[in-house]
Amino acid sequence: MTLPLDAPAHNDRALRVLSVLAQSKSAMSAAELAEATGLVKSTLYRQIAVLRRWGFVMESDGRYSPGPVSVQLASGFDGNSDLVMAARADMRALAQQSHESVALVTLVNDRVVCLEMIDSEQSLRCSFDRGRSVPARDGASAKCLLAHLPPDQRDALLDSLGDNPGRRAERAAELDAIREAGHAVTHGEVDAGVWGASAPVLGPGRRLRGAITLMAPLTRAGGMEAAWVPLTVVTAARISRALQ
Numbered sequence: 627m628t629l630p631l632d633a634p635a636h637n638d639r640a641l642r643v644l645s646v647l648a649q650s651k652s653a654m655s656a657a658e659l660a661e662a663t664g665l666v667k668s669t670l671y672r673q674i675a676v677l678r679r680w681g682f683v684m685e686s687d688g689r690y691s692p693g694p695v696s697v698q699l700a701s702g703f704d705g706n707s708d709l710v711m712a713a714r715a716d717m718r719a720l721a722q723q724s725h726e727s728v729a730l731v732t733l734v735n736d737r738v739v740c741l742e743m744i745d746s747e748q749s750l751r752c753s754f755d756r757g758r759s760v761p762a763r764d765g766a767s768a769k770c771l772l773a774h775l776p777p778d779q780r781d782a783l784l785d786s787l788g789d790n791p792g793r794r795a796e797r798a799a800e801l802d803a804i805r806e807a808g809h810a811v812t813h814g815e816v817d818a819g820v821w822g823a824s825a826p827v828l829g830p831g832r833r834l835r836g837a838i839t840l841m842a843p844l845t846r847a848g849g850m851e852a853a854w855v856p857l858t859v860v861t862a863a864r865i866s867r868a869l870q
Contacts, residue, residue, distance in 0.1 A: 639663075639665060639669060639673050640673040640676055640677055642663050642665070642673075643659060643663055643665070643670065643673045643674065643677060643683070644677060644682055644683070644692075644696070646659060646662045646663055647659070647683060647690060647691060647692050647696075648692055648696065648757055649757060649758055649759060650662075650691075651755070652691075653686065653689035653690060653691040654689060654690055654691070655688060655689050655690075656670060656671070656674075656688070656690070659674075659690065674690060677693070678693065680695060681693045681694050681695035681696075682695050682696050683696075700757075707741070708869065709730070709732070709741065709827070709835050709836055709869070710730065710741055710742050712865055712868040712869050713730045713742060713827070713836075713838070713865045714742065714744075716838075716861045716864050716865050716868075717730060717742065717744045717838065717861070718744055719861070720744075720838070720840060720857055720858065720861045721744040721745075721746065723857055724840055724842070724850075724853075724854055724857060725746060725747070725748060726746045726748075726751070726752070726840055726841065726842040726846070726854070727743065727744065727745050727746040727751050727752050727753055727754075727840070727841050727842070728743075728744045728838065728839070728840055728841075728861075729742070729743050729744075729754045729767070729838070729839045729841065730742040730743075730827075730836055730837075730838060730839075731754075731767045731771070731824075731836055731837050731839055732771070732835065732836035732837075733762055733771045733772075733775070733834070733836075734759065736761065736762050736783055736786060737759040737760065737761060737762055738759060738760050738761075738762050738765075738767050738768050738771060739757070739758070739759045740754045740755060740756050740757065740758050740759070741756065741836065742756060743755065743756050746842075750843055750845075751842075751843070752817070752820050752822075752841040752842060752843060753841075754839075754841070760816060762783060763787060764812070764815040764816055765812055765815045765816035765822060766810040766811060766812040766815075766822035766823055766824035766839055766841075767810075767822065767824045767837055767839045768816075769800065769801060769804055769810040769812065769824070770804060770809065770810040770824035770825065770826055770837045770839070771824075771826070771834065771836070771837050772784075772801055773801040773802070773804035773805040773810065773826075774805060774826040774828070774834045774837075775834060780801065781798075784797055784798060784801075808825060808826070808859060809823060809824060809825045809855060809858065809859050810822075810823070810824045810825075811823045811824075811851065811855060813844060813847075814844060819843055819844050819845070820841055820842070820843065820844065821841065821842050821843070821844045821846075821847035821851070822839055822840065822841045822842075823839065823840045823851070823854055823855045823858045824837045824838065824839040824840075824858070825837060825838055825858045825859040825861070825862035825863070826862060826866075827862050827865050827866050827869070828866045828869075829866070829869045829870070830869070830870055835866075835869060837862065838858055838861050838862040838865065839858075840854055840857070840858045842854070
């Protein structure tokens with residue numbers, strides 16, 4: 627069986643459907659998929675048919691979810707990603723030391739994607755589901771990643787946000803300060819009531835690979851920031867050394 631030689635736009639639409647399904651916490655109806663992807667239903671059904679034929683999507687009672695091939699891809703990623711493998715032990719240690727949740731995130735185009743998550747064992751905790759993505763705009767993870775990008779990539783992403791010149795200059799100055807400090811700290815920028823600290827994970831040649839983010843309810847962060855920020859920075863530095 628060979629892949630269809632369709633125009634790139636056709637492939638983009640199929641991947642858009644797959645991306646939406648991958649980020650959903652439950653199976654989705656055609657109507658929900660059409661709304662989330664912006665595709666008309668006739669186009670949507672054509673993309674679903676291709677994805678189902680290849681095993682990337684499955685259907686049950688009129689609702690769609692990732693299929694067995696998607697699960698195989700996820701399993702292969704877990705087993706082969708050097709970044710995730712290098713980070714897990716130190717992430718667990720940070721979660722145990724802080725008693726809070728720890729995420730490994732990376733930048734994919736203009737979005738922050740969670741690659742791995744170690745949840746706090748406390749009943750009130752913050753979490754970021756594996757595979758979930760958010761715009762690379764606000765929050766400790768996004769700002770840390772943007773701050774440590776090569777200047778041309780950072781500037782292109784800042785331009786894409788559509789801010790007025792004054793706000794863009796403020797963002798650029800904040801990112802410069804984060805890069806200089808080596809970490810980002812935010813309070814409730816993405817999710818209300820959440821404190822976050824993020825430090826970069828750098829590969830050979832100091833190339834940005836991702837970031838380690840410690841997240842906690844604001845109610846527990848008071849008085850702990852001075853301890854948690856250095857722990858996060860040290861954890862990211864250890865993972866960076868393991869990648870060299």
